[in-house]
Amino acid sequence: MSKVKIGLVQMSCTADKAANLRKAMDRIREAAANGAQIVCLQELFTSLYFCDVEDYENFKLAEEIPGASTEALGALAAELKVVVIASLFEKRAQGLYHNTTAVLDADGSYLGKYRKMHIPDDPAYYEKFYFTPGDLGYKVFKTKYATLGVLICWDQWYPEAARITALMGAEILFYPTAIGWATSQDEATNIEQYNAWQTIQRSHAVANGVHVVSVNRVGFEQDGAMKFWGGSFVANPFGSLIYKGSHDAEETKVVEIDTTATDRYRTHWPFMRDRRIDSYQPITKRYIDEG
Secondary structure: OOEEEEEEEEOOOOOOHHHHHHHHHHHHHHHHHOOOOEEEEOOOOOOOOHHHOOOHHHHHHOEOOOOHHHHHHHHHHHHHOOEEEEEEEEEEEOOEEEEEEEEEOOOOOEEEEEEOOOOOOEOOEOHHHOOOOOOOOOOEEEOOOOEEEEOOHHHHHOHHHHHHHHHOOOOEEEEEEOOEEEOOOOHHHHHHHHHHHHHHHHHHHHHHOOEEEEEEOEEEEOOOOEEEEOOOEEEOOOOOEEEEOOOOOOEEEEEEEEOOHHHHHHHHOOOOOOOOHHHOHHHHOOOOOOO
16 A cells, blocks of 8 residues: 555553543544554553653563453454554563564464663663663564654664664554653753654655654653653654644644655655665764774
């Protein structure tokens, strides 16, 4: 299919994991009722963003993948004939956890998972305490409606991840996300941070000639110290915004894209053609020291 309707679910979460899952499923139904064929949920949508603290109790939020959540979402996907992209806290084994996104096809089948490769460790984002870096590599998923590439939040800042996923055949790059502002920050800093976040992802669309879909959570968490900035968006293969969500409201939005635009943009702006793959070996080094 060339024209595909994408559903973005931007929502707030509570401490009630079951309620968050029900809410997300209701929003998937809403998106499907408005024509969505692929629906992307935000990062770690079944809980509050728990990585603001290093607390061993939070490991109890993790689950097996595939497991209970993917079974519920798979049944819904089959009922509605939609693809679901679901970001979950994976318990792989005792003491081994990942930040993982599962993909359910439109017939409800579990297509597989992507484990977040880049793990941050910043104030209020202590993800290295919880998540082992992904070891499945970069992934694409051939769904009923399109071939998808899925990356997760902090992966957004790395052009290498977007490039490799695009080279693997992804027609659309999806980024489930959980990112916000400290409420103590000034407005100028907030604007600068959001613009950088959006700009880097739009640049992935331009460099790779693919649509980019970024879905963020919204609302106050961490006892009001953090406001997740929403601003979910869709960019076309030249980085132009097709849709941008608000910074404050929960939104379920359906956006139609045409994946054949990739060929047009890549032909007229042949960045892929002109890549000098013979010169890129230094990118595999941590840093290039002189001498």
